[in-house]
Amino acid sequence: MSTRVEQKERTRRAILDAALELSDESTLAVLSLRQVAKEVGIVPTAFYRHFDSIEALGLALVDESFVSLRTMMRDLRRGDPALSDVVDRSVSVLVAHVHQDRAHFLFIARERAAGPPAVREAIGHQIELFERELATDLAKLPGTDAWSGEDLRVLSNLIVTAMVSTAEAILGAAGRPDAEKELVEQARTQLRMVLIGALNWRSKP
Numbered sequence: 502m503s504t505r506v507e508q509k510e511r512t513r514r515a516i517l518d519a520a521l522e523l524s525d526e527s528t529l530a531v532l533s534l535r536q537v538a539k540e541v542g543i544v545p546t547a548f549y550r551h552f553d554s555i556e557a558l559g560l561a562l563v564d565e566s567f568v569s570l571r572t573m574m575r576d577l578r579r580g581d582p583a584l585s586d587v588v589d590r591s592v593s594v595l596v597a598h599v600h601q602d603r604a605h606f607l608f609i610a611r612e613r614a615a616g617p618p619a620v621r622e623a624i625g626h627q628i629e630l631f632e633r634e635l636a637t638d639l640a641k642l643p644g645t646d647a648w649s650g651e652d653l654r655v656l657s658n659l660i661v662t663a664m665v666s667t668a669e670a671i672l673g674a675a676g677r678p679d680a681e682k683e684l685v686e687q688a689r690t691q692l693r694m695v696l697i698g699a700l701n702w703r704s705k706p
Contacts, residue, residue, distance in 0.1 A: 513551045515541045517565065520558050521604050528615045529559045559612065559620040566605035567627045572598070588692040592685060595664055599671045610669045628665070632657045649704040659695050663688065 519540040524532055534555055538545045552558040599606050613624040635657035639645055645653065667688040674680040 509550070512541065512543065512547070516543075516548065516551055516558065517562060520555075520562060521608055524611065525604075525607060528611055529555055529562075529620060530615060530617050556617050556619050559617055560623055562605075562608055563612075563620060563623045563627060566602075566609050567631070570598075570627075570631060588689055588696060591660070591664065591692060592667070592688050595668060595688075596671065596681075596685060599668050603672070603675075606668055607672055610665075610672060628661065632661045635661060644700060647703050652702065652704045656695070656699050660692065663691050663695065 516537060519537050520529065520532065523536055523540060532555055534548050535545050537555070537558070538548050552561065609624055612620050613628075614621075616624070632654065636650070636653040639653050639657060640648075640650075648656075667684065670684045671681055674684055
């Protein structure tokens with residue numbers, strides 16, 4: 502029994518990895534079940550033992566990809582950084598995770614723009630949850646007690662949008678260290694500008 506379970510998990514993992522690799526050249530929207538099965542070395546009917554469709558496979562990859570982002574969030578929380586430290590911590594952790602989990606970041610960047618509708622929707626939902634978690638964390642920092650919940654969500658949206666844009670730019674600068682360095686400095690400047698404005702913000706009563 503244990504061997505069968507382990508084999509099933511290995512095959513499922515191989516399907517996920519194959520889909521990540523194959524979709525790197527286009528998107529899941531044009532990827533066929535037969536292509537994935539051939540890449541893994543299984544018959545197409547065996548695919549259905551793990552996923553109902555390519556779309557279901559894509560949703561599993563979305564969940565898996567956002568595990569990486571949640572890990573990134575946990576890294577940002579460590580040490581209870583002050584608001585003034587959030588910029589350097591955020592950018593440094595983002596760069597590290599983009600390099601460490603490059604395939605997943607590429608998947609998110611590609612599929613949120615051109616993936617199947619359900620996959621795009623799932624990515625949008627996960628990014629929204631990411632923003633809500635960040636807003637909750639920001640509310641715990643000194644200097645944010647004068648902000649409304651809505652204003653905290655606006656700030657978290659600005660930060661997450663900037664970080665997503667930076668991650669995509671870093672992916673596009675692969676193999677060009679100088680270009681990446683410039684992008685990282687631009688990201689720090691951008692986030693500092695956002696936070697300087699935020700530190701002087703007072704929500705309407």
